[in-house]
Amino acid sequence: MTLLQTLSSFAQRLGLVCSATIALCTAPHARAQEPATFKLGVVTFLSGPAAESNGVPSANAAKALVAAFNAAQAPAPYNKPGFGGMKVEAVFVDEAGGATKQVQELRTLYGREGVDAVVGYVGSGDCLAVAPVAEELKRLLVMFDCGTPRIFEDARYSMVFRTAAHSAMDNVALVRYLVGKGIKVDSYNLINQDYAFGHDNKKDFMVSMEKLYPGAKPGVDLLPKLGAGQYGTEISALMSRPAAVTHTSLWGGDLQALILQGGPRGLFKRTQLVMPLGDHVLPSLGEKMPDGVILGARGRIGKLAAKSPLNDWWVQTYSRAYQSQPLQSEYRMAQALMGLKLAVEKAMAANGGRKPTPEQIAAALRNAEWDSPGGRIRMALGQGQQAIQDTAIGRTRYNKATKVVDVVDVQVFPAECVNPPPEARSEDWIKAGYPGAKACP
Missing domain, CATH: 3.40.50.2300 (Response regulator)
Known part of the structure; x- marks a missing residue:
């Protein structure tokens, strides 16, 4: 028996596999590829x-x-x-x-x-x-x-x-919520960040208001830069010309700053604050978040799930x-x-x-x-x-017993009600009066 035959026979008894041309033996599981x-x-x-x-x-x-x-x-x-x-x-x-x-x-x-x-x-x-x-x-x-x-x-x-x-879904749902709850709006102010998201939110909210609140007049229109952090000038402008509703798509640290700076000055007692997405700041703000703020979360998610x-x-x-x-x-x-x-x-x-x-x-x-x-x-x-996806809008209410901000008076909007149909541009769809919208509450 040759040396290669001897090695192969020994390898077989050990459960190994040897090359036919070289005396190289590997275990079957070692030869198999590891999962990617x-x-x-x-x-x-x-x-x-x-x-x-x-x-x-x-x-x-x-x-x-x-x-x-x-x-x-x-x-x-x-x-x-x-x-x-x-x-x-x-x-x-x-x-x-x-x-x-x-x-x-x-x-x-x-x-x-x-x-x-x-x-x-x-x-x-x-x-x-x-x-x-x-x-x-x-x-x-x-x-x-x-x-x-x-x-x-x-x-x-x-x-x-x-x-x-x-x-677009956020702002369509927000205005539909105002209508559904019978909230009268004859004027509204806006404060949104000066970049793509802020401009898109402002536009979709204004166009939705034109369709569902045609008599409401836009007032102060503010576009602070992203990450501004200080809103003293903007708060003064909003208070000098108070409106029934104030719309803001600020988020993250900017939204926290607006709430913390505007609350002590009484801004939110003079206007109904509406936010297309705001639930993410509720834990950090706690009792500093005013009661009755109308907000969503771009989906039936978080506290709205x-x-x-x-x-x-x-x-x-x-x-x-x-x-x-x-x-x-x-x-x-x-x-x-x-x-x-x-x-x-x-x-x-x-x-x-x-x-x-x-x-x-x-x-x-x-x-x-x-x-x-x-x-x-x-x-x-x-x-x-x-x-x-479906979405929901509700109002804030601080729970003193649990020390958290709850979202109450929630209304759910099916996806087909607040999203444009395939291949339609959001702005055009809103301007046309939401053609094809289905299952709206």
Whole structure:
């Protein structure tokens, strides 16, 4: 018996496999490929005025979900380990620094970091800047927040998705709530940030008011810069010409500053404050938040979420990890990662169980639907790449017993009532009187 035959016979008794040409033996399990890793870039504000109320909570939501997915601890249909058996490895990037920096960071994530997909962005200006770059590189980008409708109304993409409804829904629902509650409005003021999101909110609110409150007159129209922080001049202007309603789409640290600075001066006793999205600042403001403020959260999420087994699991999972209740940014991160997970697993199934390409994942996510803690998400706009979802509006009321701000007098608006139909521009749809709107309360 030759030396090679002797080695092969010995290897077979040990359960090894030897090459027919060289005396190299390996165990069968060592020869098999280890499960692939899915590397995920997560971009959100980790510093700056938006970090406390939006960025860090959404990053925490991603950490909690990735841990649950990797441990196969999420409920069905999210109970497969990782993404279809692939361990999810998250790389976190700070969104602070402006759009130019974010474009550079995105290229780094796809290039040097080698991520398979990016989920991210709170700021509308950042989303408008990075979307064309992801498309140019043909890499998958899932925007979990950023409200401007312009992402898919001004451009067409194949590799860019947004798994949350855009801000037109917020303002349509806000004005419908005013009508539904019989609130008389003969005048209104506005204070919105001077960038894409602020301008879009202002426009959609004003056009909605023209349709449903044609006699209401716009008054003070303020556009402070993003991150201004000090609003003494703006508060004086609003108080000098008080209106029945004051609309603001400020968010994060800016919104907190407006409330804290305007409250002691009595601004909110002279006007009905309405905010398309505001629940994210309620924990930090506490009793400083005036009662009766009308607000939403761009979805039936956070304090406005409906009870369901999936929502119960999410609240418990997040609260156990971070000792606080998830609010809007956390919910939007959850619905993004859940949608991406199902898309990856659908693409894997169609790819013979192999790791799918970005194009295959994009095809699986396009026109998809899935259940999230905040209800059903449907990729119904932007040629199947922009989500719609139900939303809700309510009023604030501080609970002295629990020392938290509750949201009461809530009204739910189905997605078909407050989102434009496919391929319609939001502004045109509102101006036309909401043609095709369905199931409005």
